[in-house]
Amino acid sequence: MTELTESLLRGLGTGSVYALLALGFVIIYKATRVISFAQPAFMLAGVVAVTYLAPAVGFWAAVPLAAVLTGLLALGVERTAVRPMVGRPAFVVAIITLGVDVAVRVVVNAFIGLDVRHVGDPWELRTLALGPVEMQQRHLAAVVAAALLVGGLFAFFRFTRMGLAMRAAALDQEAALAHGVSVGAVFAVSWALAGGLAAVAGTFAAAGASVDAALWLIALTALPVIILGGLDSLPGAVVGGLAVGVLQELTATYANDVAWLGGNVSVITPYVLMLVVLLVRPYGLFGTREVERV
Amino acid sequence: MRTSRPRGRPLLRTSYAEDLALLDTPAKRVSTAVLLVAALALPFLLADDLLQLLAVGCVAAIGAIGLGLVTGYAGQVSLGHAFFLGIGAYTAAALSGDPDGRVIGLGVTDIALWLPAAGLVAAAAGVLVAPLATRLRGLYLAIVTLGLVFIGQHVFNEWSALTGGAGVGRPAATLEFLGRPLATTDATATRDQKLFWLMLALLVVFAVAARNLARSRIGRAFTAIRDRDIAAGVIGVNLPRYKTVAFAVSSFYAGCAGALLYTVTGFFDPGSFSLLLSVQYIAMVLIGGAGTISGAIAGAFFITLLPRLTRELQAWVPFISTQPNEVPNVFQVETILYGVLIIVFLIFEPRGLFGLWVRARNYWKAWPFSY
Numbered sequence: 001m002t003e004l005t006e007s008l009l010r011g012l013g014t015g016s017v018y019a020l021l022a023l024g025f026v027i028i029y030k031a032t033r034v035i036s037f038a039q040p041a042f043m044l045a046g047v048v049a050v051t052y053l054a055p056a057v058g059f060w061a062a063v064p065l066a067a068v069l070t071g072l073l074a075l076g077v078e079r080t081a082v083r084p085m086v087g088r089p090a091f092v093v094a095i096i097t098l099g100v101d102v103a104v105r106v107v108v109n110a111f112i113g114l115d116v117r118h119v120g121d122p123w124e125l126r127t128l129a130l131g132p133v134e135m136q137q138r139h140l141a142a143v144v145a146a147a148l149l150v151g152g153l154f155a156f157f158r159f160t161r162m163g164l165a166m167r168a169a170a171l172d173q174e175a176a177l178a179h180g181v182s183v184g185a186v187f188a189v190s191w192a193l194a195g196g197l198a199a200v201a202g203t204f205a206a207a208g209a210s211v212d213a214a215l216w217l218i219a220l221t222a223l224p225v226i227i228l229g230g231l232d233s234l235p236g237a238v239v240g241g242l243a244v245g246v247l248q249e250l251t252a253t254y255a256n257d258v259a260w261l262g263g264n265v266s267v268i269t270p271y272v273l274m275l276v277v278l279l280v281r282p283y284g285l286f287g288t289r290e291v292e293r294v
Numbered sequence: 295m296r297t298s299r300p301r302g303r304p305l306l307r308t309s310y311a312e313d314l315a316l317l318d319t320p321a322k323r324v325s326t327a328v329l330l331v332a333a334l335a336l337p338f339l340l341a342d343d344l345l346q347l348l349a350v351g352c353v354a355a356i357g358a359i360g361l362g363l364v365t366g367y368a369g370q371v372s373l374g375h376a377f378f379l380g381i382g383a384y385t386a387a388a389l390s391g392d393p394d395g396r397v398i399g400l401g402v403t404d405i406a407l408w409l410p411a412a413g414l415v416a417a418a419a420g421v422l423v424a425p426l427a428t429r430l431r432g433l434y435l436a437i438v439t440l441g442l443v444f445i446g447q448h449v450f451n452e453w454s455a456l457t458g459g460a461g462v463g464r465p466a467a468t469l470e471f472l473g474r475p476l477a478t479t480d481a482t483a484t485r486d487q488k489l490f491w492l493m494l495a496l497l498v499v500f501a502v503a504a505r506n507l508a509r510s511r512i513g514r515a516f517t518a519i520r521d522r523d524i525a526a527g528v529i530g531v532n533l534p535r536y537k538t539v540a541f542a543v544s545s546f547y548a549g550c551a552g553a554l555l556y557t558v559t560g561f562f563d564p565g566s567f568s569l570l571l572s573v574q575y576i577a578m579v580l581i582g583g584a585g586t587i588s589g590a591i592a593g594a595f596f597i598t599l600l601p602r603l604t605r606e607l608q609a610w611v612p613f614i615s616t617q618p619n620e621v622p623n624v625f626q627v628e629t630i631l632y633g634v635l636i637i638v639f640l641i642f643e644p645r646g647l648f649g650l651w652v653r654a655r656n657y658w659k660a661w662p663f664s665y
Contacts, residue, residue, distance in 0.1 A: 264448070
């Protein structure tokens, strides 16, 4: 029972990282109808920025700074590589972001180099005892940070002018344009938000461990998450993220009893889950069903 | 029946057969013949290491044609090409492997058996994936096929009885035909010369087959689905059926390419079939020109020769290092180039290298007038 609870809590920790990443994907998708395969690169860039900033200004200042820097990077990418493609088929833009991902990741990897880099978080691998159950502090921190950010985002979308503009543009771009919404600004803010979220998510993914080039694979796990939650649903991204995180940790704990699956099967459980979800419910748990008009 | 066409009127067609002809103008017939002869003569002109690279290019072109059929012609974005290449490579290697070896081997060393088998097993995998493809469109499909790459990599890494295990690998299929080895150095030719001729011959067979498929009823169905799948469905194209066919044919090509790809180097490990391999094939199709066979071939050669080009570039740009532990090194430049070239071509010349050729041709067609 303790084991089960502990893996559930661990799952919530990794799940909140996935939720943050998935929110980035969904925000971009809602604004531009494109899945940005560049998110892994932004996440890695954010983490590496934190590892460089943290020794200088401390962890707490480094994370928001890195988030802003990554947001600016995402903004730059949107402006140069994605904006010229407005109106072109979504998959062409998606492939462009794939190209961006490959190119940016090489540059970022060069900054990681051969050193062992740490984000310099205050939690490391310390644990917190909740009765008989132990939870790692970094997982708790990830849950808290995700809760705060998600709350902030929902307030942003609900109560600010820009949030309203973004919801309007997501609903109907042309109508929003006709009402004076600057759709270009919506695109820019969406990409910047997604970049910032990716940087924060990456920091929590790397907390308590070292930063290496393979970290980007974590960001790809957000793809099954958004398929599960529905491509255009923000609550879906959060619920899906937590669900996938919990499922993954449960598999990691219990899959060793099933020898033929091989080691590390938990890495691919999100993808297997995704295939099942797509066969049963192609638009995810909360996604809008695509209407085909002839 | 072939009617003679008036000279100087290359666009005047008087029958459907003429409209569908493979090489419909004298210029195309001549240039194709010249290109083939030049390619056949290459082994006498080039050094062996370059020939080996070109042989890899021929095989990559087979794989790229496969991806071009499903992505370029049928418009179904597949990021899972590495998965099908892997299935082909392991099927062929397992069939032709040594029965007493460290890894699974059945001792069927004849290329005439393992090549089609590799293609068919990969095609079967493609048909298994197709139900997802017929339900999904566009980006959903891209994500699913991306998931396939990860699931495939896990299976390849863990099934070490077949694959030799991560970081270790296994020998590739053996090139033998009717009991005679196809690629060994002897008095007449070196191994690399023979390899190049063999792969070139296979490429021609696969390319002509793909071109024929593309101009048939099936190919027209593919392009109809790509251009507007609802409209295609309305005019009577059976969408599930043709999407399944597209995936099956594409996977067949990928399987054959995967089987052949590692016979050149002789050894491969499960780490090869990563997302980067899929991205490389996407780059081949997009840089070459989506929706054309010759574009896919051009793109495949371009991407295969790219590492070599960046190494040559190093002589001109001295700050690029050849040492993998220095920054920036050729390996980084190479990977960045994949990414940047994809972006640049998609933004500025969506028709790829083939589009550049069309532009040049049209310019000289009207020369010295600008239109």
